[in-house]
Amino acid sequence: MARFYRPSSPARLGIAAALLLTPQVAPAIDRLTLRIERIETPAAVLKDATLKVSIDPKTTAPRGSLSIGSTPVGPIALNLALRDAGSQGFIFAGDDFEFAGGEVGFSGSLIGRRWTFAITANAISSEALLQLSKPFVDVPEGFYAQGRLDTLLQLAGRTDAQLPENANLEFRGSELGFSNAAGDFAAEGIGLDARLGLSADATGKIKIAGYIKSEQGEALFDTAYLKLASHPTRIGFEGELEPNGLNIGLLEIKQEGMISATASARVAQPGKLLDTPLDLRKLKIESAAFTLNELRFPAVYTTYLQTALAGSSLDALESSGRIAGTLLIRDNNPVAGDLRLDDLSLRDSKGLFFFDRLRGQVSWVPEDQEPLEPSALMWDAGGIYEVRGGTSSLRLVLRGMSASLLEPVRLPVFDGAINVQELRVTDAGSPNMQVQFTGEIEPISMSEISQAFGWPELGGFVTGRIPRVEFKDNTLIFGGDLEAEMFDGLVRGSDIKLSDPLGRWPRLSADLTIENLDLETLTSTLEFGAITGRIDGKVDNLELFAWAPVSFDAWLRTPDDDNSRKRISVDAINSIANVGGSAGSGVASALQMGALRFFSRYSYRQLAIRCVLEDDVCRLSGAPIADNRYYLLEGAGVPRVDIIGNSGRIQWSELLRQVAWQIETGGTFSVQ
Amino acid sequence: MKNLLKLKLTAASLMIASCITINVYFPAGAAEKAADQIIDSVIQGGGDRGNTQTPPTTPPPATTPPIGLIDSFVTPHVNHLAGLLLDALIPSAHAQTEMNLDVSSPEIRAITASMQTRFGQLERFFDSGVVGLTADGLIDIRDIGSAALPDRALVKRLVAEDNADRNALYDAIARKNERPEWAPDIRRIFAQRWVERGAKPGWYFKDLNGNWKQR
Numbered sequence: 001m002a003r004f005y006r007p008s009s010p011a012r013l014g015i016a017a018a019l020l021l022t023p024q025v026a027p028a029i030d031r032l033t034l035r036i037e038r039i040e041t042p043a044a045v046l047k048d049a050t051l052k053v054s055i056d057p058k059t060t061a062p063r064g065s066l067s068i069g070s071t072p073v074g075p076i077a078l079n080l081a082l083r084d085a086g087s088q089g090f091i092f093a094g095d096d097f098e099f100a101g102g103e104v105g106f107s108g109s110l111i112g113r114r115w116t117f118a119i120t121a122n123a124i125s126s127e128a129l130l131q132l133s134k135p136f137v138d139v140p141e142g143f144y145a146q147g148r149l150d151t152l153l154q155l156a157g158r159t160d161a162q163l164p165e166n167a168n169l170e171f172r173g174s175e176l177g178f179s180n181a182a183g184d185f186a187a188e189g190i191g192l193d194a195r196l197g198l199s200a201d202a203t204g205k206i207k208i209a210g211y212i213k214s215e216q217g218e219a220l221f222d223t224a225y226l227k228l229a230s231h232p233t234r235i236g237f238e239g240e241l242e243p244n245g246l247n248i249g250l251l252e253i254k255q256e257g258m259i260s261a262t263a264s265a266r267v268a269q270p271g272k273l274l275d276t277p278l279d280l281r282k283l284k285i286e287s288a289a290f291t292l293n294e295l296r297f298p299a300v301y302t303t304y305l306q307t308a309l310a311g312s313s314l315d316a317l318e319s320s321g322r323i324a325g326t327l328l329i330r331d332n333n334p335v336a337g338d339l340r341l342d343d344l345s346l347r348d349s350k351g352l353f354f355f356d357r358l359r360g361q362v363s364w365v366p367e368d369q370e371p372l373e374p375s376a377l378m379w380d381a382g383g384i385y386e387v388r389g390g391t392s393s394l395r396l397v398l399r400g401m402s403a404s405l406l407e408p409v410r411l412p413v414f415d416g417a418i419n420v421q422e423l424r425v426t427d428a429g430s431p432n433m434q435v436q437f438t439g440e441i442e443p444i445s446m447s448e449i450s451q452a453f454g455w456p457e458l459g460g461f462v463t464g465r466i467p468r469v470e471f472k473d474n475t476l477i478f479g480g481d482l483e484a485e486m487f488d489g490l491v492r493g494s495d496i497k498l499s500d501p502l503g504r505w506p507r508l509s510a511d512l513t514i515e516n517l518d519l520e521t522l523t524s525t526l527e528f529g530a531i532t533g534r535i536d537g538k539v540d541n542l543e544l545f546a547w548a549p550v551s552f553d554a555w556l557r558t559p560d561d562d563n564s565r566k567r568i569s570v571d572a573i574n575s576i577a578n579v580g581g582s583a584g585s586g587v588a589s590a591l592q593m594g595a596l597r598f599f600s601r602y603s604y605r606q607l608a609i610r611c612v613l614e615d616d617v618c619r620l621s622g623a624p625i626a627d628n629r630y631y632l633l634e635g636a637g638v639p640r641v642d643i644i645g646n647s648g649r650i651q652w653s654e655l656l657r658q659v660a661w662q663i664e665t666g667g668t669f670s671v672q
Numbered sequence: 673m674k675n676l677l678k679l680k681l682t683a684a685s686l687m688i689a690s691c692i693t694i695n696v697y698f699p700a701g702a703a704e705k706a707a708d709q710i711i712d713s714v715i716q717g718g719g720d721r722g723n724t725q726t727p728p729t730t731p732p733p734a735t736t737p738p739i740g741l742i743d744s745f746v747t748p749h750v751n752h753l754a755g756l757l758l759d760a761l762i763p764s765a766h767a768q769t770e771m772n773l774d775v776s777s778p779e780i781r782a783i784t785a786s787m788q789t790r791f792g793q794l795e796r797f798f799d800s801g802v803v804g805l806t807a808d809g810l811i812d813i814r815d816i817g818s819a820a821l822p823d824r825a826l827v828k829r830l831v832a833e834d835n836a837d838r839n840a841l842y843d844a845i846a847r848k849n850e851r852p853e854w855a856p857d858i859r860r861i862f863a864q865r866w867v868e869r870g871a872k873p874g875w876y877f878k879d880l881n882g883n884w885k886q887r
Contacts, residue, residue: 183817184824218821225825310829311836504833505783505840545844550778616778653778 142181
């Protein structure tokens with residue numbers, strides 16, 4: 001029984017085979033039969049091998065046959081032809097034989113101390129190849145391959161060396177596929193052209209070079225889905241094998257219409273290379289430096305990012321533009337980068353936010369370093385929801401997992417701006433992430449804001465202070481009150497919390513105080529009707545879910561100390577009566593009859609409206625009179641008009657719909 | 673019956689001692705009904721049904737009653753009075769007899785509508801066994817390999833999105849009923865009802881040990 005020692009590469013098997021055929025065995029013998037009961041190789045166990053060699057008496061060239069009774073692919077039998085290559089050696093070739101569903105032929109030579117060995121395999125099953133590669137590559141359980149491959153293996157070396165000097169492995173195939181057991185690392189219909197070359201130099205260093213090309217089929221890598229026909233892919237590489245890793249001097253990645261990049265990298269694998277089966281899952285990128293010539297959007301986003309971001313607010317972006325630059329990776333994680341953004345536009349298709357033509361330089365360095373220059377970004381337009389901002393730019397320092405604004409920045413919003421004095425993010429992405437933000441609002445026209453949100457057009461300006469904002473437990477917490485001066489008064493938000501701000505279901509809670517608004521400014525542009533005087537109010541326990549109000553307790557009323565002239569138009573009376581549940585033209589027509597028709601405005605003592613929203617129902621009330629009756633409007637003087645409500649329950653969504661309808665058409669509406 | 677018995681016991685013990693502890697139990701029966709209601713609208717809703725965004729197509733009638741709402745404020749009043757009376761007699765047991773599970777909040781409706789829209793895409797993956805229901809009220813990928821390759825990334829996305837909605841739904845129901853501690857029970861009830869009511873024959877679900885079973 002012959003037993004080969006476990007070779008550390010397929011190449012050694014080649015040498016062993018070549019040595020067997022060395023004619024120096026016994027020149028005087030004209031017939032040789034060698035029977036081997038069992039051959040153990042890392043790839044397979046072979047049984048009942050018989051090698052017969054005889055010398056053709058006429059040509060004196062050796063001929064022979066090889067049969068192996070049991071191999072992983074069934075019995076093999078083939079004829080061998082050996083040709084004398086002069087005094088220095090032999091050339092040999094085997095007949096083609098069936099192997100793994102395809103046809104295999106081999107040839108070789110031994111001239112002096114130099115040998116060559118080549119195997120061509122046409123249309124062999126990729127599943128069989130996968131099985132054969134198991135000793136060298138750790139194939140995960142349940143992993144399978146399909147399709148047929150044409151392969152070529154060429155080896156060349158010297159008889160006195162342990163390893164071959166050159167190895168060349170080529171694969172070509174179409175309609176190839178593979179899948180892991182889970183089915184999320186898979187490909188179908190792949191056309192493949194790949195080459196791997198290895199060569200050893202005098203010092204024993206092994207250089208590798210090769211490429212993988214594919215222009216057809218589709219592949220899924222976890223959350224990345226790639227159509228190769230849309231993005232023909234070529235990956236080229238050159239490098240050096242090291243005892244426990246791979247040093248890649250040049251990696252070129254090109255995916256047409258999507259990615260063009262080069263890189264150098266050091267990849268480590270646990271255990272000694274060639275001795276331990278390669279486990280792709282355990283490879284670690286110790287270090288890599290990528291030069292991104294181009295990352296093109298939307299292809300990069302739709303192929304590699306979109307599914308990974310599912311369930312977040314970034315999962316439905318329309319994107320365009322390019323990113324280029326460099327990226328450094330240490331121990332599998334990006335640690336630094338220098339990226340150039342080229343007209344990158346991002347727009348959430350659900351309307352959450354947008355950036356138009358974002359451009360500039362992002363310089364990101366590790367925590368312990370200083371960037372050579374800060375990051376500088378500018379954009380043509382950007383916004384969150386309907387709050388639109390114009391051209392702006394900012395400078396940032398990005399270091400490790402923190403970012404801070406280098407200098408205050410002015411973000412134009414409509415005809416005003418938000419001035420950000422401080423913005424600092426630390427431990428980004430971790431549960432301890434903290435955001436600090438302070439800013440001020442430069443006057444923004446309410447008319448612009450109301451137009452953007454589709455509200456009735458409101459007069460006046462918003463101005464105010466944005467207090468310290470912190471981010472903790474996936475919740476933005478406003479450390480102080482948010483104040484906005486509008487309509488000559490003040491609106492203050494306190495206890496503002498926004499949970500899950502980037503998730504699918506953001507929830508905002510706050511209390512609002514409304515102080516001394518000027519009703520004339522507020523109503524001057526509304527179809528609602530004109531009112532003069534002042535108004536105070538409160539919105540307690542305001543809660544917005546996915547930006548729609550779900551509950552609050554809101555009060556609006558004339559301040560006790562309001563000494564201003566309080567007048568209300570017929571239109572406004574009609575509108576308030578409508579909200580209060582009365583409807584149609586009844587009120588207006590009643591006020592246009594008899595002596596009342598000479599009055600277009602009436603004095604009032606107080607306005608009072610309270611709406612407690614819960615479960616899509618607004619419980620409406622005002623200033624209590626008695627029992628269940630209340631004033632919405634308490635008139636004054638002569639003639640006096642009061643609007644008195646009874647216990648009122650209004651469907652909130654219905655009310656919003658009706659108000660919107662009224663604004664659009666200028667008509668009246670009823671709420672029941 | 674059980675509740676009534678507790679009520680009587682509580683009333684009786686009130687006469688003996690003035691200090692008692694009241695446990696509020698999770699209303700499993702009510703939760704099942706609530707879950708069925710939501711599951712039905714997710715499955716049967718589809719399309720434009722249940723869409724609350726539609727603006728009114730016709731303007732409201734021009735002739736309407738005079739100032740003042742026509743609203744029945746008598747009934748709540750009577751209820752309130754009855755409540756007060758009950759409160760006075762058996763104050764603490766009151767909550768227990770009325771325990772219900774309310775699933776009518778705008779949050780719950782918004783999430784349900786979102787799940788309803790997605791169900792149109794997910795249904796065929798339930799039918800083909802690509803995804804299944806889990807014992808904690810979520811969904812999971814069972815056999816992504818049986819989906820066509822281009823669909824696999826879609827399945828991952830739908831499952832992640834649907835689970836985000838499902839988690840938000842259970843929290844919203846617990847929050848609506850001011851019982852955040854009920855969220856796990858609500859989740860469990862939904863898991864059961866999805867299997868018993870929502871799942872078609874042939875759909876897969878995970879049992880309590882995490883093994884896939886077929887309905």
